[in-house]
Amino acid sequence: MTPPPGESIAAMIRQTPVPPDSPTNRDVMDVFMTTPGLGWLLLIGICLGGLAGGATVWIYQIYKGLGIAGYSHPVFWGAYIVTFVFWVGIAHAGTLISAILYLFRAKWRNAINRSAEAMTIFAVFSAQLFLGIHVGRIWKAYFILPYPNQRALWVNFKSPLLWDTFAISTYTLISLIFLYVGLLPDLAIARDRTSGWRKALYGTLSLGWQGTSRQWKAHARTTLHLSGLATPLVLSVHSVVSWDFAMALVPGWHATIFAPYFVAGAIFSGFAMVLTVMIPVRRIFGLEHILTDYHFENMCRFLLLTSTIVTYAYLIEYFIAWYSGVEPEKTSFYLRAFGPYWMSTWIMITCNGIIPQLFWFKKLRTHIPTIFVISTLINVGMWFERYVIIITGLSREYNPAVWGHYTPNPYELMIVAGSFSFFSILFLIFLKLFPVIPISEVKELLIHDRAHGSGHHAEAN
């Protein structure tokens, strides 16, 4: 291999054939570089229809006022807040997978974290839509921010709604930073292999990343620190959302269990959403060898764990209602199960508490169609959980004379459907624009295995 002595410098500049590109690069690039297929176009068409419907209703609501929603005394937090909490919950899977599992060195997260992070961002965006929709007078929404104004008034920092503002905005920004930092090396991969507008896009976004050891070292340190920061953040965000309820004196809301109860529910619903979305994506784009059944099985184990925590919280709520001996609490919980909203309650208990227990069986948590059905049912169940908490709580407060009844009307349901379309559109566009599998992280494992033998892989898992 050593060149003969005296070989001139000029002779050393030689061209050798470039070896073929990395198969991992090709597999993942195929997902977002290929022209959208008929299925994608059809899906985005349907979603655009849903979004147009929701947007029209919202514009109409801005014009007419919140009166068009189905609010009826005393229930003034309806489907909008239910769906807001639902989306904030969905948003928890991404950061959990990226940050907490990173700190625990659970290497299996590598294949799934990008899609979960993207879902986090889009779910937070969907949740934030509802803040605008729910306040009614959208042109005054900025009143929630502490900005200097001619009335010399400041916001009320003692209100949980304001904590929520800070928690949700922080969560949005940190999740965006997390996603972007993870994307940087993959954007450089795309930059090196594209031309035209895509090269301009990836070239700009990748900021001239070239994977020098100085950059990778800074990158690893950044990921570690962002994980360290995002771990308490993800636990705080849904805790703060739960305090929107728990700080009020409404029976069924005023409980100290709310923060952990909501956080477990958020992780539960977020993982379910990742499964519901990624099972079809994996099938359509043929990513079975990167996103293996092993990943899905681990996700199912998480569902089983969080389902059990959530069920425990349901039971404790009933126990405390009985044990406290407080009449309004007891009545509120009795009416949850056997009152006008009994159906929502039983959907919630069946979908979140009973059905996920099927994952105790290895056969079922490795059977992809079963996972898909169960994860979808969990999404339904978790929407109903928020519905049960909010609506039964508000409709049955202390004084029976002011009890009321609320059902979401078609306008509200159209806006809710619009938010699902909004989320799907963003994710569909992401699929066709950015690598949905973190290429460099998957390659890190592959190269590592090749260099040190594949026995290492099992241990790393």
Place this chain on the structure above:
Amino acid sequence: MPTLLGIFDSPTGVAQAVTHLKGRGFTNLDVYSPAPFDEIEEAVDPKPSKVRLFTIVGGLLGVLTGYAMTIWMSLDWPIVIGGKPHASIPPYTVIAFELTILFGGIFTLIGLLVVGRLPSVKLGPGYSARFSAEEFGLIVEVPERDVAEVDGLLRASRATEVSLVAA
């Protein structure tokens, strides 16, 4: 000074080459790598990354801002809410906590950009798409008279090819 580029196909090979080169006094070197590998980063520069300074500064600034902002704004137009003191620490801790994370995260990102010398408009010498595939590139500046020696050294460390990227 001429710049040599050695191409490797395993992280251990690059790390060994870097150690050899540094041992021979060629310290003006860098590695392009498709993914992070501890052994390479250790060989090139064993010092911990400076990003950590950015995080701690950001975090501390965040917690200070959180308490200072909430307390000052409550005292600027004092209104008694819920019979609590104007400067009520428990509720303000939530804000201070969120701002700690927010500022810490933003500063960490700035740290990545500063320490990683990003954004950079031009790509480094010898960079090619092979290093975002699965190969490793070791780039080293050597005085003209040492070119042959370094070339041999790189090949001895199992470089698959060596070329001169700048004379």
